[in-house]
Amino acid sequence: MSLKEEVQREFHYVNLNSNESIFLFTEKYADYHGIVEKMYRFFAHQFDSECYFAVSEEIEDGKNLAEEFKVLEGMLEEQFYQPRQHLFFHGEKQEEKKADPAEDSEIMEQITKDIQYKDLPHLRQDFQRLEEKYRAHKQFSDMYVKFVFSGIMKELLDQMEGLDEKMLSKRVDRLYRCRNLNDVIAIVEEVLQEYEHCMQEQEDGFRSEVTTVKGYIYHHYKEKDLGAETLSAMVFLSPGYLSAVFKEETGMTLNRFIREVRMNKAKELLETTNMKISQIAKEVGFSNNSYFCRSFREFFGDTPEACRKGIAADEKTNTEVDPSI
Numbered sequence: 001m002s003l004k005e006e007v008q009r010e011f012h013y014v015n016l017n018s019n020e021s022i023f024l025f026t027e028k029y030a031d032y033h034g035i036v037e038k039m040y041r042f043f044a045h046q047f048d049s050e051c052y053f054a055v056s057e058e059i060e061d062g063k064n065l066a067e068e069f070k071v072l073e074g075m076l077e078e079q080f081y082q083p084r085q086h087l088f089f090h091g092e093k094q095e096e097k098k099a100d101p102a103e104d105s106e107i108m109e110q111i112t113k114d115i116q117y118k119d120l121p122h123l124r125q126d127f128q129r130l131e132e133k134y135r136a137h138k139q140f141s142d143m144y145v146k147f148v149f150s151g152i153m154k155e156l157l158d159q160m161e162g163l164d165e166k167m168l169s170k171r172v173d174r175l176y177r178c179r180n181l182n183d184v185i186a187i188v189e190e191v192l193q194e195y196e197h198c199m200q201e202q203e204d205g206f207r208s209e210v211t212t213v214k215g216y217i218y219h220h221y222k223e224k225d226l227g228a229e230t231l232s233a234m235v236f237l238s239p240g241y242l243s244a245v246f247k248e249e250t251g252m253t254l255n256r257f258i259r260e261v262r263m264n265k266a267k268e269l270l271e272t273t274n275m276k277i278s279q280i281a282k283e284v285g286f287s288n289n290s291y292f293c294r295s296f297r298e299f300f301g302d303t304p305e306a307c308r309k310g311i312a313a314d315e316k317t318n319t320e321v322d323p324s325i
């Protein structure tokens with residue numbers, strides 16, 4: 001049976017390329033929902049492949065055909081977010097909530113920290129937040145979403161040893177060839193599971209109390225009362241015993257570890273923000289600005305002011321060397 005016999009309607013069609021065609025119906029007031037459902041079943045059965053249909057509103061003037069085709073292409077982009085939906089009709093697109101760009105940036109920044117700190121529980125939570133965000137807010141192009149998730153995948157792979165550039169390139173290429181969001185997430189999920197397994201093997205030598213304490217410090221370094229008393233209560237050990245176990249497991253004292261996390265965060269804020277030094281001091285858990293500056297100098301061998309001036313000088317030098325930057 002031919003397609004015209006199946007749908008029992010007169011139409012003309014144009015094959016644009018091997019993947020796209022336009023069907024033009026001359027009848028008005030027809031049940032186009034029913035027609036397109038029949039067309040979908042016909043192609044799915046005849047060619048045993050995925051196919052998608054977008055139905056325009058009534059076209060009054062043939063001059064508007066090109067403009068209407070762009071609208072149809074936009075409608076078909078929905079298949080990236082809704083892989084199980086094959087039929088899209090003009091005027092039936094659901095209203096979408098606009099995503100907050102600040103929230104997007106905050107989630108990505110947190111995922112980067114989770115990977116850097118090897119904080120598996122929070123990494124899972126933040127990855128889930130990002131997935132839910134892109135399922136709910138569909139104003140992002142598929143290329144942008146792929147770019148975001150490929151960046152996460154690269155960060156994960158960079159933390160694992162023994163992976164060459166060819167393997168990374170193959171995975172990125174595979175991700176960019178995905179037709180829908182489910183497949184993109186599935187590929188990154190594979191890498192995330194590999195990362196979790198790799199990190200778990202590294203952590204197997206550590207006591208669970210030490211891993212818990214390290215994770216807490218990474219996310220609560222700004223708390224002023226962060227110390228052995230607070231942390232030991234979390235893992236039901238005495239302060240002295242926790243300090244001894246932490247030193248044995250990590251090779252550094254608990255206070256040294258807290259200080260290292262705080263100092264590295266302070267340096268990051270000096271490099272990436274315009275926050276005042278007094279604000280940065282509070283942000284990393286210091287109530288006394290002078291004590292913060294002294295600690296920073298002892299740790300890095302330079303003052304916060306000199307660190308920030310050095311960064312500015314480097315940027316100026318780079319710009320003078322290459323004015324196009």
